[in-house]
Amino acid sequence: KNEVEQSPQNLTAQEGEFITINCSYSVGISALHWLQQHPGGGIVSLFMLSSGKKKHGRLIATINIQEKHSSLHITASHPRDSAVYICAALSNTGNQFYFGTGTSLTVIP
Amino acid sequence: DAGVIQSPRHEVTEMGQEVTLRCKPISGHNSLFWYRQTMMRGLELLIYFNNNVPIDDSGMPEDRFSAKMPNASFSTLKIQPSEPRDSAVYFCASSLGGAQSYGYTFGSGTRLTVV
Numbered sequence: 169k170n171e172v173e174q175s176p177q178n179l180t181a182q183e184g185e186f187i188t189i190n191c192s193y194s195v196g197i198s199a200l201h202w203l204q205q206h207p208g209g210g211i212v213s214l215f216m217l218s219s220g221k222k223k224h225g226r227l228i229a230t231i232n233i234q235e236k237h238s239s240l241h242i243t244a245s246h247p248r249d250s251a252v253y254i255c256a257a258l259s260n261t262g263n264q265f266y267f268g269t270g271t272s273l274t275v276i277p
Numbered sequence: 278d279a280g281v282i283q284s285p286r287h288e289v290t291e292m293g294q295e296v297t298l299r300c301k302p303i304s305g306h307n308s309l310f311w312y313r314q315t316m317m318r319g320l321e322l323l324i325y326f327n328n329n330v331p332i333d334d335s336g337m338p339e340d341r342f343s344a345k346m347p348n349a350s351f352s353t354l355k356i357q358p359s360e361p362r363d364s365a366v367y368f369c370a371s372s373l374g375g376a377q378s379y380g381y382t383f384g385s386g387t388r389l390t391v392v
Contacts, residue, residue: 201381203320211368211383254320264333267320 174268191255281384295357302371
């Protein structure tokens with residue numbers, strides 16, 4: 169069993185829809201990253217969370233430490249949001265990353 | 278700032294050859310991470326450095342892989358001898374203050390193909 173599970177694996181949405189990507193983890197963590205990887209391959213760190221909620225533009229990330237669960241929300245989705253979104257949990261020791269397998273998002277105009 | 282710079286962008290080599298991947302972190306960042314990404318295994322952390330010192334290399338797959346950071350502005354990941362199963366995209370990332378910091382930035386990656 170993977171330490172980090174993401175869902176859904178693939179997601180297709182119409183432009184303008186509200187999108188949620190989920191990440192559950194089974195290990196103790198000190199922080200959780202949400203990464204975005206575009207078709208060209210480059211990776212961008214969107215958020216680093218250790219508690220609560222963060223917002224950046226149309227992106228919102230939340231984490232519930234007790235439930236070991238994080239969500240990434242995209243409001244008013246746009247075709248340029250099409251990418252793979254990867255959840256990465258950082259262990260309590262701060263030395264080990266556990267990666268989800270990614271959610272491939274396609275937003276259709 | 279030019280961001281994290283990796284070279285080469287693409288590398289094709291024959292099995293058994295030595296391969297060296299290079300990374301220049303963002304100036305002022307004191308943590309550097311090497312990752313490997315494959316279709317089968319996704320993203321994996323290979324090794325990370327803090328203030329030029331390797332902190333955790335438990336992700337390095339085997340002795341054929343070695344990484345160095347001789348100074349704050351340069352790191353290398355070497356594979357010797359290379360094998361076809363090493364074919365992957367290798368990413369370098371840097372940050373200020375370790376993996377828990379903000380400003381965690383990835384390079385564009387090196388796509389390695391071993392034939």
